Amino acid sequence: MSDASLLHSTWAEVDLDAIRQNIRWFREHSQAQVMAVVKANAYGHGIIPVARTALQAGATWCGVARLDEALLLRQAGLDAPILTLGYTPPARLEQAIVAGISLTLWDERQLEQAVAAAQRVGMDARLHLKVDTGMSRLGIQPEAASHLARRIARTRRVIFEGLFTHFARADERDPLPTDQQQQRFEDVLRALEREGLRPPWVHAANSAAGLTRPSAHYDLIRVGIAMYGLHPSGECPLPQGFRPALTWKAVLSQVKLLPPGRGISYGHTYVTTRWERIGTVPVGYADGFRRVERNWVLVGGRRVPVVGRVCMDQLMVQLDEAPQARAGDEVVLIGAQGEERLPAEELGRRWGTINYEVTCGIAGRVPRLYLNER
Template sequence: MQPQMHYATWAEVDLGAIAGNVRFFRKTTQRAVMAVVKANAYGHGAAPVARAALEAGASWLAVARAGEALELREAGLAAPILILGYTSPARWMELIRAGVSLTVWSEAQIVEMAAAGRQAGKPAHLHLKVDTGMSRLGTKPEQAPLLAEKIRKLEGVLFEGIFTHFARADEADPAPTDAQSTRFRKVVEALEHAGMRPPWVHASNSAGTLRRPEAWYDLVRVGIAMYGLEPSRACPLPETIRPALAWKSSLAMVKTLPPGRGISYGHVYTTTRDERIGTIPVGYADGFRRIEGNVVLVRGRRVPVIGRVTMDQIMVQLDGVPEAQVGDVVVLIGRQQEECISAEEVAERWGTINYEVTSGLAARVPRLYIGP
């Protein structure tokens, strides 16, 4: 199939890359892998990515919202799923019955979830979150043993796991993560001493998985790296890891305009000579940011986006690609011939991070799956 014959813009997701990346982390850590597929798998498509990750050896799935967990269940995925953050009490019963594990950090939550578990007729599987330095969600480290004991004593809940989240594991300075790791280890040791260690202890995100063997515990939570995207410039990926997503469109129109012609809204770009201008059917409603300095690939060469990005279309200057013609595939993220525009490059240009670039791809951009 030629996607440009069917779609204005599309994303190609290489499930073989997802599978290979999961296998890499399974092999290098010798731990269970929790594939983080929140935010529609960082824009890659939750159910297809989750299925590929599980088939490649992942043991768990992680999401951020109740709806994300239930979407995976509706897709027929029976693997363990953990909601990493807050869940509205109104959704607890539905999630417990669906066998979705929940995150807690307070006594009130534990008591109320136990009541929900008893009413559901099956225990709520709980993971206790410990705030060791992220300062977001989680109980204080010194309170964790008391809450763990509370979970163990109440009918209607099961103490399935305990975890923390590193705030700066992707930075060059190891000291902040050293401090977090030490705080969490002391909590785990206290639970072990009291005979309360749960089956699943986890701390490492992608950066921790790459850099922190002492924090691998029972499983590693692999998010950004599973998609072949680096956690940060200071935390690059091994060459074995491959990016899974390419974002493409095509040339819808090519024309030559005379000098003095304004391009797009506001005419912030005006031609200075006869110029070949191409129109591409992708815009900020698809997730392509409305900023100056954007670049795309046409026939393996970089061409500048000129004028303002509009909701559904952009214009490019094609003088450097005189052979370009209507129907040519345009690459916004990915490789074309010898050239490549990475999500990291786009993020730097947009003043953000690669996470936001891919998770910002709009729902109206079709995801086309390759492999595995």
């Protein structure tokens, strides 16, 4: 029995050595600097320990979605460059500038707001211009990008720090859609270079492009999913050398032998057909474990089926495959136990989603415990 199982009913273990190893892979395989993308609480892994570890391992930037995430990093004493990849409300610009957070912009109005905020606080605003080359999410259209870039470069109180784009299909086998996006980005970049306006940080690659497309590495690669040791997609698996960082565990809170004909959980969607050993696991949909049919967990190094409906805080498992299981034993919901593995990718498939959503969805009430913290 581990110490954690004496203290917690469920918890996620994050092995920071895996984060180090995964960051190092990019350091060894790319000339570009690495931005550790730690938005959404580091994809559920815990923003502060992951960011600190990634920076120790050689990442030089952190990427977040929102200003509040950037400020958490600053409050933790991290002074590395941080880029807010998403929208920053205008009333928060002064706070961002004072904290030295780099900001993403994509229109003239944002430039004016940034300049005004920078003047008010008497500090420069660091700006990255985002170009929409085909994701159709955020960004200025390529045709209009050079004009705005020129304005940023020539405006006082702002620093034209970066130019970037984001790929929509870099995790697919077919390279063509990403080739096209990259070509649009290159056109903007070349135009700026001709005028001597190339900013110091040009970036485009997410994990998938970081793994497969060296020509898109430029100055910086923005690595999220691969840093956590998770595959960008089925068509873009991680190569050898990566390791998943997160294992989601729980303890068996009760094990009981039930006679035939007993309904299990709300709605009695599962009814025992003979004497069956049923275990209770203190994890439910409020922890981020989905209330869908055909879930599995690991007990005693074996896969056991979840039976009956997943409740808010608990679920039940059928223990035929783990006859030795006792209350207090460790359960693995994501990760390895003995020889058996239940990767986040498999839960994603089972739940009709992707590994990203699985780990991001592990609720805040599940404690994160860190292994190999330095």
